Amino acid sequence: MARPRNQTARRAQLIAAARQAVSVHGPARVRVADIADAAGVARGSVHYYFRDLDQLLEQVYKDAVDRFFTQRLDAVTGLRDARDKLVACARRGLPTGADDELARLLYWFGPEATDNAVFAAHCQGLFDRQVAVYSGLLEVGEAQDHFVLAEPAVDIAANLVTLEDGYGLHIVTGNRSVTPERALSLVLGYARSATGCADLTPDRPVQESPRA
Amino acid sequence: MARPRNQTARRAQLIAAARQAVSVHGPARVRVADIADAAGVARGSVHYYFRDLDQLLEQVYKDAVDRFFTQRLDAVTGLRDARDKLVACARRGLPTGADDELARLLYWFGPEATDNAVFAAHCQGLFDRQVAVYSGLLEVGEAQDHFVLAEPAVDIAANLVTLEDGYGLHIVTGNRSVTPERALSLVLGYARSATGCADLTPDRPVQESPRA
Amino acid sequence: MARPRNQTARRAQLIAAARQAVSVHGPARVRVADIADAAGVARGSVHYYFRDLDQLLEQVYKDAVDRFFTQRLDAVTGLRDARDKLVACARRGLPTGADDELARLLYWFGPEATDNAVFAAHCQGLFDRQVAVYSGLLEVGEAQDHFVLAEPAVDIAANLVTLEDGYGLHIVTGNRSVTPERALSLVLGYARSATGCADLTPDRPVQESPRA
Amino acid sequence: MARPRNQTARRAQLIAAARQAVSVHGPARVRVADIADAAGVARGSVHYYFRDLDQLLEQVYKDAVDRFFTQRLDAVTGLRDARDKLVACARRGLPTGADDELARLLYWFGPEATDNAVFAAHCQGLFDRQVAVYSGLLEVGEAQDHFVLAEPAVDIAANLVTLEDGYGLHIVTGNRSVTPERALSLVLGYARSATGCADLTPDRPVQESPRA
DNA sequence: GATGAATGAGTCTTCATTCAT
DNA sequence: GATGAATGAAGACTCATTCAT
Numbered sequence: 001m002a003r004p005r006n007q008t009a010r011r012a013q014l015i016a017a018a019r020q021a022v023s024v025h026g027p028a029r030v031r032v033a034d035i036a037d038a039a040g041v042a043r044g045s046v047h048y049y050f051r052d053l054d055q056l057l058e059q060v061y062k063d064a065v066d067r068f069f070t071q072r073l074d075a076v077t078g079l080r081d082a083r084d085k086l087v088a089c090a091r092r093g094l095p096t097g098a099d100d101e102l103a104r105l106l107y108w109f110g111p112e113a114t115d116n117a118v119f120a121a122h123c124q125g126l127f128d129r130q131v132a133v134y135s136g137l138l139e140v141g142e143a144q145d146h147f148v149l150a151e152p153a154v155d156i157a158a159n160l161v162t163l164e165d166g167y168g169l170h171i172v173t174g175n176r177s178v179t180p181e182r183a184l185s186l187v188l189g190y191a192r193s194a195t196g197c198a199d200l201t202p203d204r205p206v207q208e209s210p211r212a
Numbered sequence: 213m214a215r216p217r218n219q220t221a222r223r224a225q226l227i228a229a230a231r232q233a234v235s236v237h238g239p240a241r242v243r244v245a246d247i248a249d250a251a252g253v254a255r256g257s258v259h260y261y262f263r264d265l266d267q268l269l270e271q272v273y274k275d276a277v278d279r280f281f282t283q284r285l286d287a288v289t290g291l292r293d294a295r296d297k298l299v300a301c302a303r304r305g306l307p308t309g310a311d312d313e314l315a316r317l318l319y320w321f322g323p324e325a326t327d328n329a330v331f332a333a334h335c336q337g338l339f340d341r342q343v344a345v346y347s348g349l350l351e352v353g354e355a356q357d358h359f360v361l362a363e364p365a366v367d368i369a370a371n372l373v374t375l376e377d378g379y380g381l382h383i384v385t386g387n388r389s390v391t392p393e394r395a396l397s398l399v400l401g402y403a404r405s406a407t408g409c410a411d412l413t414p415d416r417p418v419q420e421s422p423r424a
Numbered sequence: 425m426a427r428p429r430n431q432t433a434r435r436a437q438l439i440a441a442a443r444q445a446v447s448v449h450g451p452a453r454v455r456v457a458d459i460a461d462a463a464g465v466a467r468g469s470v471h472y473y474f475r476d477l478d479q480l481l482e483q484v485y486k487d488a489v490d491r492f493f494t495q496r497l498d499a500v501t502g503l504r505d506a507r508d509k510l511v512a513c514a515r516r517g518l519p520t521g522a523d524d525e526l527a528r529l530l531y532w533f534g535p536e537a538t539d540n541a542v543f544a545a546h547c548q549g550l551f552d553r554q555v556a557v558y559s560g561l562l563e564v565g566e567a568q569d570h571f572v573l574a575e576p577a578v579d580i581a582a583n584l585v586t587l588e589d590g591y592g593l594h595i596v597t598g599n600r601s602v603t604p605e606r607a608l609s610l611v612l613g614y615a616r617s618a619t620g621c622a623d624l625t626p627d628r629p630v631q632e633s634p635r636a
Numbered sequence: 637m638a639r640p641r642n643q644t645a646r647r648a649q650l651i652a653a654a655r656q657a658v659s660v661h662g663p664a665r666v667r668v669a670d671i672a673d674a675a676g677v678a679r680g681s682v683h684y685y686f687r688d689l690d691q692l693l694e695q696v697y698k699d700a701v702d703r704f705f706t707q708r709l710d711a712v713t714g715l716r717d718a719r720d721k722l723v724a725c726a727r728r729g730l731p732t733g734a735d736d737e738l739a740r741l742l743y744w745f746g747p748e749a750t751d752n753a754v755f756a757a758h759c760q761g762l763f764d765r766q767v768a769v770y771s772g773l774l775e776v777g778e779a780q781d782h783f784v785l786a787e788p789a790v791d792i793a794a795n796l797v798t799l800e801d802g803y804g805l806h807i808v809t810g811n812r813s814v815t816p817e818r819a820l821s822l823v824l825g826y827a828r829s830a831t832g833c834a835d836l837t838p839d840r841p842v843q844e845s846p847r848a
Numbered sequence: 849g850a851t852g853a854a855t856g857a858g859t860c861t862t863c864a865t866t867c868a869t
Numbered sequence: 870g871a872t873g874a875a876t877g878a879a880g881a882c883t884c885a886t887t888c889a890t
Contacts, residue, residue: 026324032880041855045882048852049885111320120270121291121389163378166375170377178339253872254873255873256867256872363869450748467876469874547810586806587798594798599760599763613787614830619857643849680853682885
């Protein structure tokens with residue numbers, strides 16, 4: 001009882017292992033053994049911390065959604081100029097490659113959301129929050145006189161998020177016609193025409209870990 | 213080639229049944245029994261026509277990709293005006309709802325493509341072909357003096373396809389923030405700014421079964 | 425495999441195998457493997473005919489109750505003289521020994537009846553039916569002027585059934601102080617004093633399979 | 637012998653907890669966790685005091701047998717009149733209801749006795765001792781000129797014990813046709829005819845805790 | 849003395865696949 | 870051509886038991 005530290009740490013460790021395993025096999029094919037192996041523990045131990053595989057998977061997805069959104073928020077909040085924000089946000093919203101763990105996870109969980117209200121809620125919530133971030137950022141850009149929005153901010157925001165999702169799906173699926181670089185370039189191409197701002201280019205300085 | 217008619221018909225029947233079953237359970241969770249039931253045949257019969265489940269699933273995916281692309285091509289080829297083509301194409305590219313069989317199928321197969329080169333090839337091929345269709349259509353619109361392209365045609369085409377894919381994913385996943393109508397509206401919003409053509413609205417007359 | 429006539433025959437075969445296995449290990453400890461082995465089939469086959477072990481066990485118990493009651497009824501119905509009836513009935517109601525399959529089964533299922541309404545119903549039903557058989561038989565004896573009942577027929581009947589159950593329990597449990605012969609002798613001792621009929625002795629001629 | 641007080645007390649506490657848990661789940665289904673929970677200790681602690689579950693269960697059974705026999709002996713030894721003794725003894729020999737902890741325990745252990753010589757020995761020993769008690773009591777009654785035995789004392793004693801066992805089994809199994817009151821009445825009905833003593837009725841004054 | 853984290857053997861259950869008919 | 874009975878490998882889950890604190 002007096003060992004909540006370990007309990008929590010262990011669970012986190014297992015969730016991390018499961019994240020990796022799911023990103024490889026997909027949630028529908030991942031086995032308890034995969035997760036146990038990835039975590040370096042016995043199979044029974046997985047059940048010591050999680051009632052069953054479904055419960056663990058739920059935690060994994062919840063954790064992944066939070067992680068993804070937090071990363072993206074971090075990328076934006078440290079910057080002042082809306083143009084920097086937008087470029088950083090778009091960069092962070094795209095998978096780094098076909099092996100991007102978090103991205104794979106997020107996309108592969110889609111089918112599960114169909115049957116499972118909890119997954120569905122997280123999934124929709126992520127979309128809505130991302131749209132909110134982009135909307136805010138677009139309005140900041142307008143206030144800074146960098147952007148002139150051709151459509152309502154939320155519409156542009158929805159399109160930006162969705163472009164990222166679409167390209168992300170292709171990247172993660174291994175579509176070789178869509179590289180992360182080209183995807184970013186195309187997303188920013190849309191952003192330029194939607195904001196009338198020609199400065200939205202991939203070569204905007206990247207600000208690593210803006211919080212630090 | 214030398215396969216008797218019945219053989220071919222039976223296989224098609226099973227593929228259709230499998231398409232339905234997969235659209236419900238996903239490729240990783242669908243059972244042979246689901247497919248046999250949907251087809252109204254005995255379980256053993258599935259293996260009479262397909263070596264194993266994986267082979268059947270491969271056929272299902274291939275068939276689905278072709279089906280999807282053909283539908284979309286049909287929607288375009290019967291029309292003359294590039295604006296009609298684009299609106300029809302976009303409409304056809306979006307799922308009709310969360311229960312759109314073909315769309316569900318296409319998205320749920322994502323994780324499989326990771327491990328399986330055949331799936332991956334079909335998946336990428338579909339993307340490329342769709343981009344080609346949109347590219348052609350955009351150039352036609354330019355020739356017809358309806359469109360003034362803000363970016364290279366292939367870039368706009370890639371964005372249009374990807375927007376559809378992204379919104380399609382959300383629709384099929386049950387995201388209630390994204391209805392098919394709103395998705396179409398947003399895709400066309402992008403199309404308008406990318407083509408400079410204000411006529412690209414959802415109320416363009418739908419031409420049912422243009423081949424007929 | 426020589427296709428056993430039908431679904432029903434296979435199920436019966438499995439129930440018989442399960443009956444044997446349960447009589448050895450008890451319902452709480454019997455394993456699917458025990459049953460499959462006893463039936464000479466693969467483990468999976470058990471689940472082909474029964475959804476799960478509990479369902480099979482339920483069938484086993486139901487079958488055992490019917491079997492036991494039918495045996496006993498057969499022992500009685502073929503005879504005219506109530507004294508013969510009673511002695512035959514008592515003999516049939518006692519286990520033949522510690523290894524009496526049916527008897528072991530019936531007693532070992534007791535604990536399950538506690539949690540399971542279906543078991544409980546069968547269990548109580550068996551008691552009631554046995555009491556009814558003895559009651560009828562006692563009244564016949566009265567009509568034949570062989571018996572003079574010291575107590576109401578149903579009370580004597582309940583005591584007879586319960587004596588059998590009690591001795592049966594001891595026999596089956598391996599209590600060496602209670603042999604089947606001594607048990608019969610004691611039950612009949614009670615019967616004699618309750619009916620005032622000195623003719624109720626174990627040496628009454630046994631009539632094997634009266635139906636034949 | 638050299639065991640410290642705490643050690644002994646802890647073991648007794650665990651046996652009591654196990655007694656309760658077994659009376660609920662049965663010896664074949666009870667889990668170490670059930671026992672630990674009932675005792676309010678950690679799971680590991682069970683094995684600190686008992687090598688394994690089987691050993692604990694053996695102790696539980698042994699303890700239960702002693703407890704049961706002691707209770708019954710207590711009910712008898714405090715009384716002078718054999719008629720009181722017999723009625724008190726019968727009352728104590730029947731479960732108080734379907735939830736009688738000790739009784740459930742004793743009956744549920746049956747199947748275990750089959751495989752386990754220790755259980756079997758305790759089980760048979762209990763029977764023999766009960767018969768001895770009843771035998772003695774019947775002879776006292778004879779000496780007091782209350783009883784005139786129709787059969788040898790040990791035979792009547794065996795029948796009395798067995799009637800109790802049989803009715804006890806039904807009560808504990810939840811047979812609604814057999815209430816504790818009716819069971820007592822029926823047992824005493826037999827006792828009356830076997831002893832020729834009409835005074836053996838359930839309304840004999842109960843003497844609570846005769847030792848006090 | 850006690851604990852509870854961790855284990856892994858033991859089981860049930862599912863289900864793709866085979867094959868006799 | 871088709872079936873469905875039968876199989877057995879695979880995998881989730883349970884839980885007694887061990888052992889470092």
